[in-house]
Amino acid sequence: MKKCYLGVDVGSVSTNVVVMDSDENIVDTLYIRTQGKPIQAVKDGLKEIESRLDKDVEILGLGTTGSGRQLASVMLGADVVKNEITAHGIAALKCVPDVNTIIEIGGQDSKIILLRNGIIHDFAMNTVCAAGTGSFLDRQAERLNIPIQEFGSLALKSKAPVRIAGRCAVFAESDMIHKQQLGHNEEDIINGLCEALVRNYLNNLGKGKDIRAPIIFQGGVSANEGIKRAFEKILEQEIIVPKYADVMGAIGACLLAKDEVSKTGKTNFLGLDVAASDFSVKSFECENCPNMCEVVEFYRDDELVARWGDKCGRWSDVKVLSKEKLA
Amino acid sequence: MKITFPHMGNLYIALKAIFEELGVGVIPPPKCNKRTLELGTRYSPELMCMPFKITVGNYIESIENGADTLFMWGGCDVCRIGFYNTLQKDILKDLGYDIQMICVEPFESIQQIKNFLKKLKMVSGENNYLKFLTIFIKGIKLLNQVDEFEDLVNKIRPRQIIKGEVDKLYTKFEGEIKNVKGYKETLNIIKQNKEKLKKIEIDNNKDVLKIGIVGEIYTVVEPFINLELIKKLGDMGVEVHRSVTSSEFINEQIDFVPFIHSSKKEVHRAASPYLDTEVGGHARNTIGNTVLYSEKNFDGVIHLLPLTCMPEIVAQSILFTVEKEKNIPILKLVLDEMTGEAGYLTRIEAFVDLLKRRRESIFNEKMLSRS
Numbered sequence: 001m002k003k004c005y006l007g008v009d010v011g012s013v014s015t016n017v018v019v020m021d022s023d024e025n026i027v028d029t030l031y032i033r034t035q036g037k038p039i040q041a042v043k044d045g046l047k048e049i050e051s052r053l054d055k056d057v058e059i060l061g062l063g064t065t066g067s068g069r070q071l072a073s074v075m076l077g078a079d080v081v082k083n084e085i086t087a088h089g090i091a092a093l094k095c096v097p098d099v100n101t102i103i104e105i106g107g108q109d110s111k112i113i114l115l116r117n118g119i120i121h122d123f124a125m126n127t128v129c130a131a132g133t134g135s136f137l138d139r140q141a142e143r144l145n146i147p148i149q150e151f152g153s154l155a156l157k158s159k160a161p162v163r164i165a166g167r168c169a170v171f172a173e174s175d176m177i178h179k180q181q182l183g184h185n186e187e188d189i190i191n192g193l194c195e196a197l198v199r200n201y202l203n204n205l206g207k208g209k210d211i212r213a214p215i216i217f218q219g220g221v222s223a224n225e226g227i228k229r230a231f232e233k234i235l236e237q238e239i240i241v242p243k244y245a246d247v248m249g250a251i252g253a254c255l256l257a258k259d260e261v262s263k264t265g266k267t268n269f270l271g272l273d274v275a276a277s278d279f280s281v282k283s284f285e286c287e288n289c290p291n292m293c294e295v296v297e298f299y300r301d302d303e304l305v306a307r308w309g310d311k312c313g314r315w316s317d318v319k320v321l322s323k324e325k326l327a
Numbered sequence: 328m329k330i331t332f333p334h335m336g337n338l339y340i341a342l343k344a345i346f347e348e349l350g351v352g353v354i355p356p357p358k359c360n361k362r363t364l365e366l367g368t369r370y371s372p373e374l375m376c377m378p379f380k381i382t383v384g385n386y387i388e389s390i391e392n393g394a395d396t397l398f399m400w401g402g403c404d405v406c407r408i409g410f411y412n413t414l415q416k417d418i419l420k421d422l423g424y425d426i427q428m429i430c431v432e433p434f435e436s437i438q439q440i441k442n443f444l445k446k447l448k449m450v451s452g453e454n455n456y457l458k459f460l461t462i463f464i465k466g467i468k469l470l471n472q473v474d475e476f477e478d479l480v481n482k483i484r485p486r487q488i489i490k491g492e493v494d495k496l497y498t499k500f501e502g503e504i505k506n507v508k509g510y511k512e513t514l515n516i517i518k519q520n521k522e523k524l525k526k527i528e529i530d531n532n533k534d535v536l537k538i539g540i541v542g543e544i545y546t547v548v549e550p551f552i553n554l555e556l557i558k559k560l561g562d563m564g565v566e567v568h569r570s571v572t573s574s575e576f577i578n579e580q581i582d583f584v585p586f587i588h589s590s591k592k593e594v595h596r597a598a599s600p601y602l603d604t605e606v607g608g609h610a611r612n613t614i615g616n617t618v619l620y621s622e623k624n625f626d627g628v629i630h631l632l633p634l635t636c637m638p639e640i641v642a643q644s645i646l647f648t649v650e651k652e653k654n655i656p657i658l659k660l661v662l663d664e665m666t667g668e669a670g671y672l673t674r675i676e677a678f679v680d681l682l683k684r685r686r687e688s689i690f691n692e693k694m695l696s697r698s
Contacts, residue, residue, distance in 0.1 A: 119688055122681075123677060123678075291361075292360060292362075313491055
């Protein structure tokens with residue numbers, strides 16, 4: 001029987017699942033698009049992973065992360081529910097123990113994490129703008145009618161630099177259209193976009209931060225070689241893209257789950273076949289006070305398993321009570 | 328006449344009691360909620376800061392409940408807030424509301440306090456200045472009592488043994504305040520609840536992190552705009568200290584009066600190597616209090632500001648240097664209309680993780696150097 005841990009990272013753009021064995025080797029990884037349906041994505045991801053795994057694999061623990069971490073935890077029963085900043089930091093430390101800087105660019109947000117002597121020292125996340133993130137690139141790729149997977153390799157072919165404004169997605173887009181109409185090469189424009197995104201990232205998140213090597217680049221966008229090269233050019237440093245760069249959050253969740261299970265000696269994980277359960281959500285507006293919270297009720301196979309969304313705890317605390325009674 | 332005022336955290340408790348003492352009908356606005364925000368953003372200039380928008384919403388909701396006189400503070404030296412009342416009066420007039428606005432200037436001198444008392448006279452129709460003065464002093468006392476109560480709440484919340492007990496008491500407290508009138512009754516309720524709070528079972532040996540909150544006052548004291556940050560941190564087992572509160576704000580202005588104390592001098596001294604003049608708002612306090620928190624061995628500082636807040640943007644650029652020189656982690660949170668909490672929670676949780684690990688490593692270093 002092979003003993004393994006499961007990490008699930010439910011992000012806005014992708015849902016990632018990682019299976020890690022007890023010696024911390026990665027057994028399998030999965031990257032699927034969330035497409036605005038996190039519940040379905042988690043179900044599909046788990047089913048897919050189950051069908052790929054050997055029959056004799058036993059899951060000892062589960063960690064969840066990403067913006068949908070609470071949801072995934074309620075669905076599957078997690079041992080650890082961790083924010084993505086800590087999860088990414090833990091995973092990067094595993095790959096490069098002396099890492100000092102982590103550049104993480106995902107679909108909806110981007111982060112910079114600074115580490116010193118193996119602990120997270122400082123971090124920043126983009127605030128109100130998505131200009132420096134994957135969805136911006138996605139949209140531009142669509143506009144140019146190029147599959148996003150080829151975006152990076154095309155950028156590498158560029159010979160003449162074309163400067164594109166990077167401050168804001170709207171500016172960048174109109175600047176790009178203008179450069180297209182001037183007749184610039186497609187690869188030069190794509191390269192310009194990559195550099196614009198990197199400049200934007202460094203101006204927003206890197207401002208005032210001491211970016212020291214070794215630098216790791218991870219998250220969905222790290223698959224884009226054009227961006228990697230732009231970072232290397234501007235920072236004048238080597239950028240390391242780890243083997244499993246696109247699923248680092250899930251790896252961090254695995255490591256944390258292993259740690260937690262070793263402490264508690266048991267797991268909350270409901271088993272791989274939980275993916276076959278029927279999940280449904282109902283919501284209502286609580287009218288008990290002027291806050292008018294939107295309360296979400298979560299059902300697993302018609303059984304109410306959790307409520308959330310209220311400020312005062314009158315609904316979410318009920319769940320805890322009923323659980324205690326059952327026990 | 329029915330008077331109302333905008334919300335700013337627990338300030339309403341003292342204001343309500345003062346006006347009741349003056350014998351005026353008071354209509355406090357409903358607690359800030361989604362509708363307040365919606366009304367406020369609909370009728371305010373787009374680029375205006377959040378506190379302005381929420382205040383406009385407060386007024387409209389109060390007027391709907393029957394208020395006809397609006398109380399507001401202003402003055403020309405603080406920040407945009409000095410201009411709030413003028414603009415808000417116009418906005419409400421354009422909307423067709425027939426209202427009267429009473430605006431109080433900052434208390435910089437005895438003369439200003441006199442002017443304030445004069446304005447109170449307009450409201451109440453009473454003539455006795457001595458009575459006004461006693462009511463004014465009572466108001467200040469209440470304000471200080473409420474903030475002391477709140478500080479105690481923030482101290483006990485991370486240490487409570489049964490999760491949610493403090494908040495249950497607090498919700499009940501808010502309900503009780505609604506039903507009492509005047510200084511004496513209000514003070515009694517605060518005192519009673521303080522005693523009840525002290526009886527809540529706590530874990531004294533719990534290792535709690537300490538985080539200080541600095542920044543623009545409205546975002547610090549109003550839980551609706553800061554997405555209940557202080558409560559969330561408390562539930563994560565963090566003791567939170569607020570550096571700017573309504574009571575400290577008033578005390579700083581009137582500490583030339585013999586029996587009033589504020590930490591203004593200390594804060595200004597602490598800020599002076601980085602910023603030794605007023606640049607508006609609470610920028611100077613933000614810098615000074617961050618320095619003080621580092622001297623008091625707090626684990627970290629959270630800096631709150633509403634989007635487009637000029638004084639705090641100035642403070643923010645200085646905080647980079649303070650963070651480095653004083654070796655204290657600072658998390659900046661910019662607050663605006665967004666009520667989606669996921670992004671904020673991620674930042675807060677990660678910050679708390681960072682502080683925990685940092686404390687552990689400092690502890691380990693100490694142990695190593697000792698052995």
